[in-house]
Amino acid sequence: MSTTSHKILDHGDLPEGRVTTVTVGHHTLAVTNHEGTYGCLDNHCPHQGGPLGEGSIEEGHLRCPWHGYDFDPTTGTPPGPFNDGPPCYQVEVREDGIYATLPDEPARERTVSDAMVETMVAWGIDTVFGIVGHSNLGFGDAMRLAEVRGDLAYYGVRHEGAAAFAASAYGKLTGRPAACFGIAGPGSTNLLTGLYDAKVDRAPVLALSGQVPSATMGRGAFQDLDLEAAFADVARYSSTVHSGSDHTELMNLACKTAIVEADVAHLVFPDEVQVQVSDAEASGPAGRTGRRDFPPPSESLAEAVELLANAERPFFLVGAGARQDMEQIIDLAQHIGAPVATTFKAKGQISDHHRLGCGVLGRSGTPVASWFMNESDLIVAFGASFSNHTGISPYKPIIQVDHDPMAIGRFHPVTVGLLGNVGVTAHSIAAAVPDGAWTDRTTEVAQRQSIWRAEKDSRLDDNRGNGLNSATIFAELTSALDPDAIISVDVGNNTYSFGRYFEVERQTVLMSGYLGSIGFGFAGAMGAWAANTGRQIISVSGDGGFGQYAMELTTAAKYGMNITHVLLNNDQLGKISKEQRSADLDVWQTSLQNPNFATFADNCGARGFRVEQADQLAPMLAEALAYDGPALIDIIADPELI
Numbered sequence: 001m002s003t004t005s006h007k008i009l010d011h012g013d014l015p016e017g018r019v020t021t022v023t024v025g026h027h028t029l030a031v032t033n034h035e036g037t038y039g040c041l042d043n044h045c046p047h048q049g050g051p052l053g054e055g056s057i058e059e060g061h062l063r064c065p066w067h068g069y070d071f072d073p074t075t076g077t078p079p080g081p082f083n084d085g086p087p088c089y090q091v092e093v094r095e096d097g098i099y100a101t102l103p104d105e106p107a108r109e110r111t112v113s114d115a116m117v118e119t120m121v122a123w124g125i126d127t128v129f130g131i132v133g134h135s136n137l138g139f140g141d142a143m144r145l146a147e148v149r150g151d152l153a154y155y156g157v158r159h160e161g162a163a164a165f166a167a168s169a170y171g172k173l174t175g176r177p178a179a180c181f182g183i184a185g186p187g188s189t190n191l192l193t194g195l196y197d198a199k200v201d202r203a204p205v206l207a208l209s210g211q212v213p214s215a216t217m218g219r220g221a222f223q224d225l226d227l228e229a230a231f232a233d234v235a236r237y238s239s240t241v242h243s244g245s246d247h248t249e250l251m252n253l254a255c256k257t258a259i260v261e262a263d264v265a266h267l268v269f270p271d272e273v274q275v276q277v278s279d280a281e282a283s284g285p286a287g288r289t290g291r292r293d294f295p296p297p298s299e300s301l302a303e304a305v306e307l308l309a310n311a312e313r314p315f316f317l318v319g320a321g322a323r324q325d326m327e328q329i330i331d332l333a334q335h336i337g338a339p340v341a342t343t344f345k346a347k348g349q350i351s352d353h354h355r356l357g358c359g360v361l362g363r364s365g366t367p368v369a370s371w372f373m374n375e376s377d378l379i380v381a382f383g384a385s386f387s388n389h390t391g392i393s394p395y396k397p398i399i400q401v402d403h404d405p406m407a408i409g410r411f412h413p414v415t416v417g418l419l420g421n422v423g424v425t426a427h428s429i430a431a432a433v434p435d436g437a438w439t440d441r442t443t444e445v446a447q448r449q450s451i452w453r454a455e456k457d458s459r460l461d462d463n464r465g466n467g468l469n470s471a472t473i474f475a476e477l478t479s480a481l482d483p484d485a486i487i488s489v490d491v492g493n494n495t496y497s498f499g500r501y502f503e504v505e506r507q508t509v510l511m512s513g514y515l516g517s518i519g520f521g522f523a524g525a526m527g528a529w530a531a532n533t534g535r536q537i538i539s540v541s542g543d544g545g546f547g548q549y550a551m552e553l554t555t556a557a558k559y560g561m562n563i564t565h566v567l568l569n570n571d572q573l574g575k576i577s578k579e580q581r582s583a584d585l586d587v588w589q590t591s592l593q594n595p596n597f598a599t600f601a602d603n604c605g606a607r608g609f610r611v612e613q614a615d616q617l618a619p620m621l622a623e624a625l626a627y628d629g630p631a632l633i634d635i636i637a638d639p640e641l642i
Helices: 112-122 137-149 160-174 192-200 247-260 298-309 320-336 367-375 422-432 442-458 470-480 493-501 520-530 543-548 552-559 574-582 597-603 614-626
Strands: 003-009 018-024 027-034 037-042 056-058 061-063 091-094 097-103 127-130 153-156 178-182 205-211 237-240 264-270 314-318 340-342 357-360 378-382 398-402 416-419 486-489 508-510 537-542 563-569 607-611 631-636
Touching: 003 018, 003 027, 018 056, 027 061, 027 097, 037 091, 112 137, 112 247, 127 160, 127 520, 137 153, 137 178, 137 205, 153 520, 153 552, 160 178, 160 192, 160 205, 160 508, 160 520, 192 205, 192 264, 205 247, 237 247, 247 264, 298 378, 298 398, 298 416, 298 422, 314 320, 314 367, 320 340, 320 378, 320 422, 340 367, 357 367, 357 442, 367 442, 378 422, 398 422, 470 493, 470 563, 470 614, 486 493, 486 520, 493 537, 493 563, 493 574, 508 520, 520 537, 520 543, 520 552, 520 563, 537 543, 543 563, 563 614, 597 607, 597 631, 607 614, 614 631
Parallel strands: 127 153, 127 178, 178 205, 205 264, 237 264, 314 340, 314 378, 340 357, 378 398, 398 416, 486 508, 486 537, 537 563, 563 631, 607 631
Antiparallel strands: 003 097, 018 027, 027 037, 056 061, 091 097
16 A cells, blocks of 8 residues: 655644644544654544544543543554554654655545435436535535536535525425435434425425434434434435445435425435445436326316306416416416416416506405405416415305316315316417407406505505504515515515515515425525526515524525525514414513624624614615625514504
8 A cells, every 4th residue: 555654743733741633635643742752543443433633641541532442642552452453653753843654545436425416416406405414424525526526506504494495495496406414313303394394385305314324223323313204294205225225216216206296305324325335327317207298188178168258257366386387377367358366375476567467365465366356256276275374265166277186176176177287278278268258357457456556555654663664664675676586585474564565576486385484584595596596586584583594694694695684673473472462362472582683694794784764774775685695684663564
């Protein structure tokens, strides 16, 4: 074996009787100075791998810090009859320092992790959020090399929950999976909330879990949890990668499941398997999936066309499942002059300034949308999940269009269920529907929008001296944002107000829809930023939601994420206070102890702004949006004027 001499210390660096850790390339060494003689040992105790460089020299012996085993500090020889010492390397004291002769490092061999990362990348998964730790280092090293090659972008976060939310938002925005990455035990269980968000909102995500070594799995070792069992409910597909597994095929199945099912897929990597040598060839999606742009059955299409032709006041409702199909839906709406509203999850899929756009229906919605639904004689729902928060009238005739057979009539029967690709189905309806008795509702929509805008304008001057009102905050935000911005919103009164007051043009809105998880807003914006769309990225939250993952502001600063966070600060969990009062209960334990969030942002390496008066909002919002990096606007908001 070839060797090379390396300088490991300068004279005077290591006092007599001390030990220290030195790293040379990938060699980690325990270097000692005992009775004027230097020693250089492999840093790993041969018993449990304890770091000898963190030990101490006691009574002439180097003592392992983990279990107290002793070695000669210069030769590594154990006491008595034992011979299980660490490797020892030749040391030479030269004029310019202390040198050790070390074996040259062998070329890195291709591993199981390399093959699986290459397969993951071949499926288009090139963005990962997570935390590197002791039980996922081998897989992490394979991702490091992929990042060096330019195949992958990795973002180290402060909490795995934020990693999962960021990956969920990435999937919602792009329709493609990102990955989230954690260690065994708590690192992986921390992913679960964000993964449930992805699951219930049909966002593709790949979760990657490190695991304890196979030899200790199931035996109650440190951080030993049955991760397949823990992820059984949230993951459509979950598997542990064993030594004899077909490693690339497991990654193929995971990636295919995430993409085709729009769901969570999960892989578990025992520690030693990650670094096993592999000659498996990476593969990808070629020949693994088929086209999904299928039309509805002709009989069902004919029923729907007849129902639509006989309606006088049809009303279109669009859900998040139609995000990629709006052109065909709007063409159909314009053909028959039907008003179009969206669910809250689909806010932004039609402009509030479109001649037929009615805004959001439901608890976070506008009176325009609810008025047209109530006045309609037929509801045509595209890619909508029929959430109870949307409040679709179940007693009206309903045509429901969805590509998922389980979505049709999910909560109650519908008149006609059209199973097919949403865009293809809308186009098929437009091609088949005859001229009907419909009246174009453009004028009526304009009238209702005018009434609602006048109401919003009347609220702009509301001032109780306790902070800005929501109508003003979101009117200014409407004016300031790019028309194609991406907006990640949180949960709470701030989000209800956003749904009511913010007027979309072409913006894309991301949220924790069905799960409704507080804390999504800023983490979701990180996921949107990582998608590299070139669009303006905004997040909106209350102080409660931002506090869940506030330290991710340092993550945004580290990577130069150009995100502007709009924080409505009222020193309480305002939505919960409101619910307690509505239930005729005392308000209890909803107050919050907050820092000055603008100062906090500055301390995190971002830019902070604090708005206490309405006339400060527009200029500070403009300055924050112009800042090239993460910025936070701490707006003192009235908890009652929502």
